[in-house]
Amino acid sequence: MSFFEIFGYGFIQRALIAGTLIGLLCALLGIFLVLRRFSLIGDGLAHFTFGSVALVLLCGVSANWVTYAAIPLVLVGALGILKLTSSARIHGDTAIGIVSALGIALGVILASLSGGYNVDLFSYLFGNILIITRNDVLLTAALAVVVVSVVVLRGRAFFAVAFDEDLARTSGINTGRANVILVLLTALTVVLAMKLVGIMLVSALLILPPVAALQLGRGFLPTILLAAACGILSVLSGILASFALNLPTGGTIIVASFLLFVVAALVGRFRGRR
C-alpha cells in the first residue's frame, strides 16, 4: 500500500478533519491561556477529564457515548477549577494542582472498580484515532465554529484581559464572564481532543503551538494566525508521521509540535527575538 492510499480510509479522513479542527481550537484558546498564565488549567482539565471518563466507563456507557457523557462533568469541573483559582486564599497553581491530583486519584479508583485499565480507558488516556466517529467530527466542527466566532467577536476583549485584567475591568469588560467563556470552551476542546492525542497529552497541544507562535509573532492578529497555523501543522504532520513510521499518534503529534516550537525559537533567536 502506498503512503497516499491511506487518504482513502475513513478513519484517516476523520482523524485528519477532526485533527485540523482540534489543532485550530487548541491554538486559538491556548494563546489566551498562555498569555493569561492559565496554561496549567489545560492540565487540570485533562486530569479531571480522566476521572470523568473513568466514571462514565464504570457506569457502563457505550463507547460511542463516552465523550458526550463526560462533557457535563468536565464543564462542572472547569467551573470548579476557575472558582478555586480565583479564590484569594489559594494560589491559582495550587488550586489547579489540587484538582489535577483529585481527578487522577478518582480516575485510578474508578478504573480499579471497573476491573482495571481496559482498552477503552487506555484509548482515552493516550489517544486512538480509530475511535474517532463521524459524530465526533461534526461536534468538533460545531465547536470550531463557536470558538472562531467568539475569537472574531470578542478577541479584543480576551486580548485586553490577557494584557491586564484590572485595566480590562476599568474599560468596562466583564472579565469574570470572559474567563468563564475561555475555560468552558477549553474544557469542551479537551474532551473532544482526548481521542486524538489522549488526556495525558492534550495540555501540551494547548501550550506548544501558542508558545511557538509567541517566538515569532509581532502583533496580536499575526500571533493568533501563526498559532493557528502551528496548531494545525503539528496535528497534521503528527498524524501522517505516526502512520508512516508506525508510531502512536498522540505522542507523535506532541513531538511534532515540540519540534515546531524548537524551530520557531531558533528562528526567533536568529531574528534577534527570544
Place this chain on the structure above:
Amino acid sequence: MPMTLLQAEHLHIAYDGSEILRDISFRVASGDYLGIVGPNGSGKSSLIRAMLGLIPVTSGEIRLFGQPLPHFRDWSKIGYLPQRLNFANPHFPATVEEIVRLGCIGQHGPKGRLSVAETAQVEEIMSRMGISEQRRQLIGHLSGGQQQRALLARALVGRPALLLLDEPTTALDPETREDFYAIISELNRELGTAIILITHDTWNIGQYAKRFVYLDKAVVFDGTFAEFCSSAEMTSFFGEHSNKTIYHRHGEHC
C-alpha cells in the same frame, strides 16, 4: 458649578480584620487635579482600586459621575494607569498601537473595527505622547518611560473626563518624570480632565496639583500644598522637624 465626578462617603476597607482605610470622604469635580501622598502601606493604592471597583469596600459609598459604583457602566469616561501591570512578559505580542487602540474598548466595545473618528483619536494621542514612531514595536520592548507614555495614551484615547494615576512616575528617570508631569498638567489645563494622582513624589505633586491630600489610613490633610507645608496637621503628624521629615520620607522638602 463644576460637576462632581467622583464622590467617596465614609469609606472603610479592611482585609481579614486588618484595617486598610477608615472613614474616607472626599469629592473630585471636573477640572480638579488632586495629588494623594502618604507613606508605604497608607492605603493609597487600595483607595484608588476601591474607587474603580477593583477591590470591595467594607462600608461606605462610592459614586462615579453621580451613579453608585455597582451601577456605573460608562467606563469610557474614566482613564486608569495602574502602579504596575500584571503583564510581565516582555514578549507579550502586542504592539504599541494595539495597546493604545485597546483604550477605545470603553466607548466602542470589543467588536469590529474602530471608526474613522476613533482611528484619528488613536493617531492624535500617539502623536501627542511622542510614541508614533514606536507604533509597530512590541510594548515589552520599550523603555520604562516609553511604556508609561504608551499606557497613558491608552488611558487617554477615549478622552476620559477623569484620569486616575497610581504612582505613574516610579520607574521613570527625573527628566522623563518632569516630562510626564508636564503632560498631565497640560491635559488638566487645556482639556479640563480631572486628575487623581497617587505618588511618593511629594515635591513634584506639590508643584502641579491643585489639591493635596495626605493619607495615612485616613485623610490626614486635604488642602493646597502651600497650606500643607504650614499646617498644624503636618507638624503634629511628622513632628517638629516636619520639613526635614518630608525630605527624608519623600526625597524632597516644602
